[in-house]
Amino acid sequence: MTPSPVGFEAAGAGKVAAASGSSRPKLEHAYLQLYEPSADGSLAKPGPALDRIEFQFNPRELTLAKAASWARQTGTGNQRSGPPQYNGPQPSTLALEMFFDASSTQDDSVVKRVDRLFACCVPTSASHDQKKDSPPWVLFRWGGLTGFLAYIGSVQAKYTLFTSSGVPIRAVCTVTLSELAGEAPRQNPTSGSPVPRRVHTLVEGDTLAGIAYREYGDPALWRALADANGLDNPFRLRPGSTVLVPALSELGPAGAAGAPRAAEVARAR
Numbered sequence: 001m002t003p004s005p006v007g008f009e010a011a012g013a014g015k016v017a018a019a020s021g022s023s024r025p026k027l028e029h030a031y032l033q034l035y036e037p038s039a040d041g042s043l044a045k046p047g048p049a050l051d052r053i054e055f056q057f058n059p060r061e062l063t064l065a066k067a068a069s070w071a072r073q074t075g076t077g078n079q080r081s082g083p084p085q086y087n088g089p090q091p092s093t094l095a096l097e098m099f100f101d102a103s104s105t106q107d108d109s110v111v112k113r114v115d116r117l118f119a120c121c122v123p124t125s126a127s128h129d130q131k132k133d134s135p136p137w138v139l140f141r142w143g144g145l146t147g148f149l150a151y152i153g154s155v156q157a158k159y160t161l162f163t164s165s166g167v168p169i170r171a172v173c174t175v176t177l178s179e180l181a182g183e184a185p186r187q188n189p190t191s192g193s194p195v196p197r198r199v200h201t202l203v204e205g206d207t208l209a210g211i212a213y214r215e216y217g218d219p220a221l222w223r224a225l226a227d228a229n230g231l232d233n234p235f236r237l238r239p240g241s242t243v244l245v246p247a248l249s250e251l252g253p254a255g256a257a258g259a260p261r262a263a264e265v266a267r268a269r
Contacts, residue, residue: 028143030055032152032175034120037127037134043181046137046149050124053116056100058142063095071249083215085247091179094140094147102169103161110159110171117173120152138177150177200243208234208243215245224251 031054036047069087098117100110123133140147154176161170200211208222208231226234228246237243 030058030142033139034136037137050136059096065093094177096175098173100171106163110168114157114171117155148179150179153178200245202237202239202241204239216248
């Protein structure tokens with residue numbers, strides 16, 4: 001089953017107890033499954049399995065974060081800031097804690113576990129040999145719970161107990177997983193562009209300079225707006241027709257570079 005790009009897949013959750021006939025479910029240990037990065041550059045399917053880092057104790061909590069990217073034009077002078085423009089979702093992140101303890105054995109097993117986590121933050125040997133440095137890819141799994149395909153962005157280890165000779169035998173590791181692919185920005189069905197566009201229906205008295213001022217805070221962008229709509233005669237606008245209003249980033253530097261003189265703006269009005 002393909003992992004969810006936003007949250008978790010929970011296939012098979014709750015089926016263990018039913019299958020065994022017991023009212024007490026079997027204890028499942030969480031783990032991180034490590035993979036070699038894909039050889040063909042695909043972000044949907046990892047390469048061969050590399051390692052499996054078991055949780056000694058299951059996590060008490062999981063922190064899943066999701067955010068969107070917005071662009072907003074800053075107002076100048078008495079102008080207000082423009083409306084935010086949606087640029088698409090940012091990759092999800094999953095933060096969790098891994099607790100390791102070797103107080104009963106007094107050995108270096110905790111240090112070795114932490115070193116394995118730190119090793120996840122450097123490129124794999126295979127990717128380095130191919131001059132395509134990439135850290136191992138990872139999936140968080142816990143019974144029927146499966147996270148998104150990710151890489152380990154950061155590891156912070158806090159040692160809290162030591163032997164008399166100074167060997168760490170207890171640690172709390174904070175691990176952050178960052179989603180690999182993320183979601184593709186949704187396309188506007190009218191424009192087919194990955195950057196959302198608004199559609200403005202013209203009314204009597206509308207001008208491109210007025211629309212540019214209202215949408216971007218700069219009437220001088222009327223020419224770039226005309227070019228974006230393929231208008232041969234931007235001074236003859238028919239009420240009831242529509243004008244696509246791209247995000248400011250879509251107008252590009254050509255829109256600002258081709259800003260009309262004040263007299264041309266006056267004629268456009």
